[in-house]
Amino acid sequence: MSSTGYVRRLTLMDAALIVVGGIIGGGIFVNPYIAAQRTSSGLILLLLWVGGGLLTLIGALCYAELGARRPQAGGSYVYLREAFGRPAGFLFGWTMLLVIYSGSSAAVATIFALYATPALGLPPSMTQPLTVGALVFVTGLNLFGIRFGAQVQNVFAILKLTAVAVLVVTGLAFAGAGSTQALAADPTVSDVGFVGALLPVLFAYSGFTYLNNLAGEVRDPQRTLPRALFLGMIVVVAAYTLTNFAYLSVLGHGGLAESRAPAADVMRRVFGEPGAKVIAIGIAISALGFCNITLVAGARVLQVMGDDGMFFKIVARLHPRYHTPNIALVLLSGWAIVLAMTTDFEQLLNFATFGDWSACAITVATLFWYRMRDREVPAFLTPAYPLLPVLFLMTVVGVVVATAIKNPLSAGVVGLIVVAGIPVYFVWRRLFSKVAH
Template sequence: MTAETSPAYLRRLGIWDAAAIVIGGVIGAGIFRSASTVAERTSSGAQLLTLWAIGGLLTLTGVLCYAELGARRPQAGGVYIYLREAFGQLPAFLFGWTMALINYPGSVAAVATTFADYFCAAIGLSPALWVKPVGAGAIAFIVGVNFFGIRAGSRMLNVFTLLKLSAIALVVVVGVVLAHGQFGNVLATDTAHPLPPAAVLGALLPVLFTYGGFHYLNDLAGEVRDPQRTLPRALGLGLGGVVVCYVLVNFAYLAGLGHAGLAASQAPAADLMRRLFGERGATLIAVGIACSTFGYCSIAIAGGARVLQTMGADGMLFNAVGRIHPRSHAPRVALALLGGWAIVLVISGSFGQLVDYTTVGEWLSHAFGIATLFWYRRRFRNEPSPYRVPLYPLMPLLFVGTVLAVIIVTSIHSPGDAGMSLLLIAVGVPVYYAWRAWQQRAA
């Protein structure tokens, strides 16, 4: 059985819906927190802004590669589909094992808890009593909306994407006002303390992680209208908007707080707003961050459920997981499974280490996913493609090389987390063969 069975997904997402998925999947809570980490590892505002621009360009190389892959195989499942065709069922299963069953629900649980933190702070609820119920309730609500199909989920996402962009615009305006026109200090460089290459890569790590999440649109490719044209355009438009937002937000942080103030801040957006509006400003940006994280959860649940459904339709999970509802054309069983497991993680509080353990696996999946492009180019050499990544093979090689360098640096700095990530992937191997053996006996 394949993922393209009846009832099937309906192609209801236009270019703006698809671009909103890219923006919402990338911009979560990271930009409101990780800027301080990057500032700690640099010595001037010019260095910091340069790293955010470089990170955006490097991520764009991966996005362009995903654009060609999505145009070649515009089906739900994304990387799972590419790995299955290029390298076989086992690598595809290992991707699904680590991402759809571990990383997606772990990330959703972590970000839903962040949403609950900011939501409770904004309306004055006690975090100790309400964070877990609010986080679990947010996940249940998102799953419920997505039960009605991709169009309902997309409408909700568009609203929250608009709200998060409004919050970012507010931060930028406040930073410009606080700068009092002294923009030269923001762009001043520190020629006495240039960053050595190793330090550049270390400072680039949190930048690249903050740019993560651009792959969710490929998970939902089976529901995009005219995908061969829409996917490349939406990916480029969405990530281009993200790069502009990230550079402007960091400029605002530097303008309002200064480089040293940004490096010392634990919540730069709140500190920036507090300087101009007091505690009301901090509360207002808390609402904006809550909207941003809520939108991310919606995309991660929708995308992850499509990967689970595709695996179920392939026989890699129980048949019920692979079903698509005949009226809503939504993978309801997969949505319930993913959302339910994420709620368990929120209530138990066990998601933090799980996300840390699967970070290396996530980036490995990106590297192997992009590597399938070489197979497609060779296997279908004479087949015309609606979109081809420019500067091939330089762009995919640059992205894969950068990702592998990030993994190496991460393994050096966090050998325990990297080792556990690889162990979780390895555990999937006996699970795969045990599942196949059970299927053969049941046949």
């Protein structure tokens, strides 16, 4: 049992599938058309997906070292608290609760409902009830211990990889006219620059950070975390690249740029409406698995904050039998339900992704502090330090700035939430921290 009361039950396979499940949600089945619209050929598009994946792999390697240094629950909250002080940790947890993890869960639960509703033959009016039901369902699954939750998550991850495999095999085996020109230049589409084209790609790769939040429940974490992050990222990069090649083979670059549901369009073109219905079920399962990981990971952050006196003490409680932060889990899920019922889907997605990558960049910056101040040498060190972390930070900062320019509303809302957390922190420390302890 770890020092915080968690039980280390997650194996290497569990951890690697958590990485896969935390990244692959509904985006790869729905949004690749944006990247296609911003590139001039299928070849450049594939290189962009590979490049975005390698860049994310660098971030994962940085997180692998951070996890090896601090193999405990809490992830980014712990690193920011130690490197930049308690206010930085609090602001991460505050933003995570209000918009990053809760918004991601609400948005992807909506994707689940949007695909599950027609697949099950239900009327559109059932979309919101299904969204809420999905969040309640995955919350309930994880109230009975990390081992049971991990087994369910493994099933979700394998099913979503099966959906990817079906899509890839279909695209490669039954490619139409688009296959001969899949990588050719498209005169109707012009490049918008590297950063602009990378935006939707990098957003599709977000979620690799969730495993670190669960580090307190991973067996032999100093060795398992780096291996799981590396293996999980390799699987995701391969899946994303092959999926986009399948899209290009069937639809062509121009067709992909015009398709807002490329997975369904590929399956429909080959198998008709039954094929589109099958992939819709696959997308729904994939989205459900993502919600599962997001809520589980976020609950661990809240629990550690409560244990630190940075949140209500009741949230720090672990179930005496299952060793799960059930109160924190229900709280995060409840707020995600509120967001799902009151906020527009696209706004949720924009807020969450902007906040997520901003937090990711700041967290990777803590690696420089650890290298200077922490004399203990962990079992894993980020290769090519400091070159790779600097490359990651420069690129992600460029993407975040470009996102803020392109979508100032999302950046402004997230910025206001962070700024609002500053007085909340000082009020909390003055009025409630003694009570929390």
